[in-house]
Amino acid sequence: MEQGLFITMEGPDGSGKSTQIAYLKEYFDMRGIDTIFTREPGGxxxxxxxxxIILDKANGEMCDMAEALLYAASRSQHVHQLIKPALSEGKIVxxxxxxxxxxxxxGYGRQLGDAVRVINELAIEGCMPDITFLMELSPEIGKSRIKLEYQDRLELEKLEFHNRVFDGYQExxxxxxxxxxxxxxxxxxxVVRDEIYHHIDRLLQNRGASCR
Incomplete structure (x- = not known):
């Protein structure tokens, strides 16, 4: 593709994002399409x-705004160092x-409101996804899928927090x-995999993706 393609996967904890991303790796590998897989925070x-720092259970004293700013800081570096350069080379991210x-x-879970959008719009420098898959699953079911000993600092939050997050995603x-x-x-x-594959098929056809 002359222009890159930016795909994001969203959803509550335990919604199966990692499983579907593994399926997407198989999808693009089989087609020989140059694709970069990354994650946030991180990348x-x-x-x-x-x-x-963000996910460490030992950092229970972290205030909500510090958490939001750390996410934005990680995202700013991610966009600058990896995402934008890859898209400019015509790659799929x-x-x-x-x-x-x-x-x-x-914004919703911590109830910080619109301030989160503002600081993150600065962080992403206008780099928005072309398509976002939202894995919809009730927080109660999602939390039950993750063993307690493997839950990070945010996953350990009470169900009320995760319900606000879920409602936020819906909005x-x-x-x-x-x-x-x-x-x-x-x-x-x-079944979820096949539905996502269907949307990716159509997206690539519309964008005229070529194998590399």
Whole structure:
């Protein structure tokens, strides 16, 4: 492709994002399409260090705004160092979480409101996804899928917090219907995979993707 393609995967904790991203790796590998898979927070050496700070269960004293700013800092480095350069080279970038996660988790979940959108618009430098898959699953089911000993600092939050995050995702998807594809993540993973593949097929056809 002359122009890159930016795909993001969003959803509550335990919604199956990682499983579907693994399926997408198979999809693009089979077609020989040059694709970069990355994640947030993280994606760069600096971003991964920030990720460790954010998700560390020992950092329970972290205030909500510090958390939001750390996410934005990691995202700014990610966009500058990896995402924008890859897109400018015509590559496909698939990211596990992006700006919508911050708006859902910190804007709605932490109830920081529009301040989260403002700081993240500065961080992304106008770099928005072409399509966002929202894995829809009730927070109660999602949390039950993750063993307690493996839950990070945010996953350990009370169900009320995760319900606010889920409601936030629903509102964001309604605001940007042209970008969001809402996927029922409560079905068998293969059914979810096939639905996502269908949307990717159409997207690549419309963009005229070529194998590299």
């Amino acid at each position: 760069t050496p600096i971003g991964e260090k920030i990720r460790d 698939i990211c596990d979480r992006f700006i919508d996660s911050s708006i859902a988790y910190q 964001i998807a309604q605001i940007y219907p042209e970008r969001f594809v809402c996927v029922n993540a409560g079905r068998p993973k293969e």
